[in-house]
Amino acid sequence: MPVRRALRLVRRYWRVLVRYATRYTAPVRRAWRRSLQLRVVAITLVASSLLVGTFGWFIADRSAEILLSRAEDEARSALTTKVEFARKQLSLYPQARDPELQSGLEELVNALFDGDPADPGSAVISIRAEGWPNLRAVAVRPVDTRDLITPEMIRAVSGDGGGVSKQIRTAEIEGETIKFLVYGSPVTTRFGQVELYYMVPLTSEDQDANLMRTTVLATGLALVILLGVVAGLVTRLVVTPVRVAARTAQRLSAGLLDQRMKVDGEDDLALLAAAFNQMAANLQRQIVRLEEMSRLQRRFTSDVSHELRTPLTTVRMAADLIFSERDEFDPAVARSAELLQAELDRFEELLTDLLEISRFDAGFAxxxxxxxxxxxxxxxxxxxxxxxxxxxxxxxxxxxxxxxxxxxxxxxxxxxxxxxxxxxxxxxxxxxxxxxxxxxxxxxxxxxxxxxxxxxxxxxxxxxxxxxxxxxxxxxxxxxxxxxxxxxxxxxxxxxxxxxxxxxxxxxxxxxxxxxxVRAGDRLVAAPLPLIPRDRNVEVS
The missing domain is CATH 3.30.565.10 (Histidine kinase-like ATPase, C-terminal domain)
Structure with a gap:
């Protein structure tokens, strides 16, 4: 029962939603049906938005990939130089237990650092010696590198067969969230192996990518608007003569036969207007000719009907006299008198109907x-x-x-x-x-x-x-x-x-x-009786 009640409630709210949506979108749907210009502009905007959006996304994504690839190439090249320099410097220490090795690592990190220590967006250099308990990791600045150097990356660099590894990580440094490109490489020395991590901030690359996305978005939006304006103007050039032709055709259908379109230029629309005017002129001549023929026909029918009244009255008097004396004639003549009387009745009824039709045709009824x-x-x-x-x-x-x-x-x-x-x-x-x-x-x-x-x-x-x-x-x-x-x-x-x-x-x-x-002049809407009889399937004997 709760499920049924919930379903009924959902259906009721759905009907209400559909009703309100139908009511409030009715003007838009009506405008969509009636305006060719609106449909063309809307379709142009949608199609151009999809095309420009897809192209802009491709350009922005490709540009970001190029910027990242360039940063990776520069970082890898710098890493190679720094690894070679570190290997030469650490080769001065023959064993890991050398008491000066720790200070040597710190001096090496400072020597490898080529940025501003006060700038949180500078590169970060760190050296780790995972296999030597007496050596601790050192960095160029007091930066927590745990978010940048993950255990997975350490294993990839320091493990058996380790090599150069890279990843992109985000860390918060001095209250500022910065994205880094992290490179790690093993450094082989006389006493063993240490790891050198070179962390390059991608701040400038992100800024360039964001600037490029904004530029592409603004350019695409401007292009879509321009295409919409151009589509509206072009459609207006085509639709305006069509609207004028439609209004002129409506006036022609209302009986204003002297209406014509304005012809400007010699293009296709001008040819359309000229052809429309020629058609209207031909229709006007035909309608005037048909009206004249109809008027002459109505007048002929009316005149003939009136002119036949006089001889018909005379023939009627003679026929009535013969019909009244038919009992004194032989059967053949008496039958002829009856036929004459019947046909005169039909002829007189025909004349009456013709006169009535002529009054309707002339508008005199x-x-x-x-x-x-x-x-x-x-x-x-x-x-x-x-x-x-x-x-x-x-x-x-x-x-x-x-x-x-x-x-x-x-x-x-x-x-x-x-x-x-x-x-x-x-x-x-x-x-x-x-x-x-x-x-x-x-x-x-x-x-x-x-x-x-x-x-x-x-x-x-x-x-x-x-x-x-x-x-x-x-x-x-x-x-x-x-x-x-x-x-x-x-x-x-x-x-x-x-x-x-x-x-x-x-x-x-x-x-x-x-x-x-019921009241003269009222407009009918419905009839009290059906046109199709209810007994149509009932057999009538």
Missing amino acids: ALDAEHTDLVPIVERVAERLAGLAERVGVEIQLNLPDTPVIAEVDPRRVERVLRNLVGNAVEHAEAKPVQVTLATDDAAVAITVRDHGIGLKPGEERLVFNRFWRADPSRARQTGGTGLGLSISVEDARLHGGWLEAWGSPGEGAQFRLTLP
Whole structure:
């Protein structure tokens, strides 16, 4: 249990840490994603820091090795001279018991010393006679050499087959910590063997190495900063025109077709700016030409629709007269009168839809919003389409709230949208029920129309709102639609600031969802009803 509690505590603190880290690093991450110049400069600084750091470390380390090697060569050369001098001086004493040998060793050390005894950084010379009890070790100064001359080094110098040995040691002399290069060598005399230790301070070499490291570090830091500045300047030269091009492209996409980039010089960026300006000019000409063609097309559609109204009214009067007298005609003529009446109805509906589309295209469509209860509208649409549903064997099922659903909408346009949706659902239901569901929340109201017919293929949920598009053009019409109903419906939804969406799956039917804001002008965020029906996997009989 304590382990589990500890793990839970660690996980909790870890989540808190991650949350705070994410919150406080968000501006940096956002700047990293948005700024190409920042990324280039940062990568340049990191790469140059690694390169300069590695090179500087190599230079400093190599320089320190050279300084140490030079000090070793000088110390070894001096040691050789001093060993030869000591051997000659000690050859005057034929035996170790000579009472003057001890004083001779002290005089020899003083003779070998070539520094200032008062300087704690001077070299230290010591002679030891490990095999002679009557002789004690002597040094040029009263310095404790136990930290400098280790037992391992003494054995390496004085043992059988001993020779020259070296090591680097650090000792505290007169309160100052000094690093020494210690050399030891045996000295063969007439009475036996003694050891000569030559301890050279490495103070100057350490100072030179530290100075070199500081110089390399300062130079490397200055070089990295310089590279960062150069990278920033170079990137700025490239990024600035790109940013200008991006801002110009944004203005062009916003409809400001006269925006152009400034062309300076004859380099690649100037060629880019000139090519961008040429592209913008071509786009402007094409857009203006297409807008003019679209305007002429809308005007043609509107004019034709209006001009057809007058002859259509005359033909309608004549057709109504013939249709009213059809019982007195022979069966073939009576059938022709019925067909004429039906096609005139479709033609008049097509003209009405064309006029409505032309008003949307021209931007003249206006929303006459008022506070309206949507429940009666849905019931009225279902009632008007009940005859058609009964003829094709479809049941319209209403799922409506028990309380009024009030929204600020244009009732005429909402009823037209529902009439199109329910009519299309009945036409495609294939004798299966059609469900109409109404729901609302504080911000939006949604109406779904669900059928269980042939459904929609993948991708067709976006095509159904195109003008004159049909999922199956070969299928016999039941409602005599014009192919513009859903196009007008989606424009009506957009005029309200709402959504009209479709879902469908082959063999599972389709569902359309109309979502409108409760208050006119509000922005929709979510819909009270799902677009994909919950019963999509339920078999409907």
